[in-house]
Amino acid sequence: MVYVSPNAGHPRLLPSPARFLVLLNPRGGTGKAFSLFETHVMPMLTEANAHFTLLVTERPNQARELVRERDLSAWDAIVVMSGDGLMFEVINGLMERPDWATTIKKPLSILPGGSGNALAASINHYSGHQQVTGTKLLTNCAFILCKGHPVPLDIVSLTTSSQQRIFSFLSLAWGFISDVDIESEKYRFMGYARFSVGTFVRLTALRTYRGRLSYLPAISSSEKSSSADRTETRVLEDSLVVPLDQPVPSHWHTVEDQFVLVLALYQSHLGAEHFTAPMVKGPGEGNIHLFYANSRISRTSLIKLFIAMEKGTHLDQEIAHLIHVPVVAFRIEPSESTGIMTVDGEVIECSPIQGQIHRGLGHVLSLGPQL
Numbered sequence: 001m002v003y004v005s006p007n008a009g010h011p012r013l014l015p016s017p018a019r020f021l022v023l024l025n026p027r028g029g030t031g032k033a034f035s036l037f038e039t040h041v042m043p044m045l046t047e048a049n050a051h052f053t054l055l056v057t058e059r060p061n062q063a064r065e066l067v068r069e070r071d072l073s074a075w076d077a078i079v080v081m082s083g084d085g086l087m088f089e090v091i092n093g094l095m096e097r098p099d100w101a102t103t104i105k106k107p108l109s110i111l112p113g114g115s116g117n118a119l120a121a122s123i124n125h126y127s128g129h130q131q132v133t134g135t136k137l138l139t140n141c142a143f144i145l146c147k148g149h150p151v152p153l154d155i156v157s158l159t160t161s162s163q164q165r166i167f168s169f170l171s172l173a174w175g176f177i178s179d180v181d182i183e184s185e186k187y188r189f190m191g192y193a194r195f196s197v198g199t200f201v202r203l204t205a206l207r208t209y210r211g212r213l214s215y216l217p218a219i220s221s222s223e224k225s226s227s228a229d230r231t232e233t234r235v236l237e238d239s240l241v242v243p244l245d246q247p248v249p250s251h252w253h254t255v256e257d258q259f260v261l262v263l264a265l266y267q268s269h270l271g272a273e274h275f276t277a278p279m280v281k282g283p284g285e286g287n288i289h290l291f292y293a294n295s296r297i298s299r300t301s302l303i304k305l306f307i308a309m310e311k312g313t314h315l316d317q318e319i320a321h322l323i324h325v326p327v328v329a330f331r332i333e334p335s336e337s338t339g340i341m342t343v344d345g346e347v348i349e350c351s352p353i354q355g356q357i358h359r360g361l362g363h364v365l366s367l368g369p370q371l
């Protein structure tokens, strides 16, 4: 097998035998990642004749520091066995390197070891597998690790009002979804059921958040930021947005409202059983799927939404006051700083934030087509 250098366009195959750096969070999900790796992943890696270095994280940000500082040339791919939080660390650590433009091309792979496992569920879907959870999802993802090929992965570059730069591969949530995600942390012992319990609790005491949402629709944007024509610069440039302290360009759309939820999602799944963006067929399509609902949405509609979302049929049901629009850039300006905002499931300060997609900036192992 031939390994085409990441600098020479899209890599096609990993070398054989492949060498993996496996970063495993022993505290992810219900805390069984290490034993699941031994029982379900190691035998498959041995069978595939793959070499791996296993690093069990001891604290938050250790993986981020490691990928930021270490020479990674000894490995063909970085494998994350955890939830989406550890992948968030890895992508941000890679983007903090002086050689980010080449290192972010190193193939990544996800093995579900968290409670949400949205990226694992999305890659499983793009690879043509049925929606499954638990050890079935883990086995599918271990198979994708052994047999998959690198395909482009979209990354959204976010800038906060304090000028912090955040790189996101999955989602930005404000309102109902981030409230459920974070407030259900206390039910972590339940595994995935924590999200159903959290949704029920939040529905009984629905909150709304005032703010302004602006976006650049994908349809009107001829300018899709692609990694193919990018030259190496000191920092990744966001050509579609203007500084946060300036008004958005006049061709953007703006909605000022009392929101129940705002979600920007760039993969098919928001969780292993949340098939939220069924129109997404691959990790590098180049669209941000913006979903929002204002305070006129009823509790019944929200229940209908979350039930239908499990199978991805919610958009066929015309749920009143739920809007979906594919965009390439957006800005969220909350009127107050009291809500919860999350990026890839990690809490960030609730303040004005904007972002734009960088199509295929990274790479992820998949069995699906290069979308």
Ligand SMILES: Nc1ncnc2c1ncn2[C@@H]1O[C@H](COP(=O)(O)OP(=O)(O)OP(=O)(O)O)[C@@H](O)[C@H]1O
Pocket: 025, 026, 027, 028, 029, 030, 057, 058, 059, 060, 061, 082, 083, 084, 085, 086, 087, 089, 113, 114, 115, 116, 117, 118, 345, 346
């Ligand atoms: N050894 C560790 N002890 C405690 N926290 C850790 C450790 N290693 C990593 N972390 C942190 O744990 C956080 C949660 O991890 P992660 O998101 O991967 O799992 P999860 O929350 O169970 O899954 P999901 O995001 O899918 O719900 C991450 O922000 C990461 O920084």
